[in-house]
Amino acid sequence: MSTVSHALTDSATMLRRNLKRMVRYPSMTLQLIGMPIVFLLLFVYVFGGTLGAGLGGVSGGRAEYVNYVTPAIILMTITAAVQGTTISIAMDMTEGIVDRFRTMAIARVSVLTGHVIGSLIQTMLSIAAVIGVALLIGFRPSAGPGDWLALIGVLVMMAFAFIWLSVAFGLASKTVESSSNVGMPLLLLPFLGSGFVPTDSMPTVLRWFAEYQPFTPLIETLRGLLMGTPVGNNAVIAVGWCVVIALGGYLWSKKLFNRESTR
Structure with missing residues (x-):
């Protein structure tokens, strides 16, 4: 068996x-879906x-706001769901199962x-659940088939980036308890962006931060794809942030995992 096929089988x-x-411990999954x-x-x-x-807008009130806020909740679903990855990684690292894996003939990358x-x-199942609830309470996206395909691609890209960051958080955590708190800023940043209110309504300093932090272009890209409005350069900026976050999370994770392996 080649090295690649061995790694794929072990993965x-x-x-x-x-x-x-x-499946055996659904409480974490239900909690991560329930919070958004x-x-x-x-x-x-x-x-x-x-x-x-x-x-x-035309409708105003709740009908207008559910269309506005749903993209932010979808992004929060990603950051909430990957928090479970941080906890799972920390559990494996602190409970000794990874040390046992290292003594076995399996690909380390797996x-x-x-x-x-x-x-x-x-994460993708959680997003589907949140979108389903949003549709039940009045969310009415105007995205076409091409927009939905692009949306799925963007969501996978965002989830992949934040998952690798959460892996690094889990490897860096000393205890399972601390791992549950280390990703908290990821849950708070959508509130300091364009997720819940337009940035134009914010004070100058906060508006500057909201417009240049990574979550705002991510949210605006989702909002544009869902509502069929122009995305502008937000899509390019969002892709750039995802590449930076994914690459940074992967390299950090690799460094931490290799360091643990040499101990």
Whole structure:
């Protein structure tokens, strides 16, 4: 068996291991899906009437706001779902299972690959659930077939980037408890961007930060694809940020994993 086929076989085995763990311990998956849905319902039904009226538009109110806020909730779904990857990685590293894997004749790359692909599947299922709830409460995207295909590609790219970052967070965490908090800024940044209110409504300093932080072009790209509005240069900036985050997360993860291997 060649090195590549050996790595692919071992990665598939590790992927099955992670998928089985998701099935056997569904509480984490339900929590990671439930939190964005709670935020969606909270902002639409509690704040949507007021915030939606400020957006203008034909319908106004909640009907206008659910279309505006859903892209931000989708991005929050990605950052929430990959938080589970951070915890899973930290559990494997602290409980000794990775040390056992290293004594076996398996490809080392498969240990992290199984987590990444498993988390990607979990994240896309979470996004589908959130979009389904959004449609039930009034979300009405105007995207065409081409826009939906582009949206799926963008979501996979975003999820892949943040998953690798979460892998690095898990490897860097000393305990499982600390790993659950290290990704918290990823959940807060959408609030400091264009996710919930337009950046034009913010004070000057905060508006400058909101316009140049990475989550704003990511959200605006999703919003443009879903609502059929011009994306402008946000798509290029979003791709650039995803490449930087994915590459940085991968290189950091590789360095941390290799350092653990030499101990």
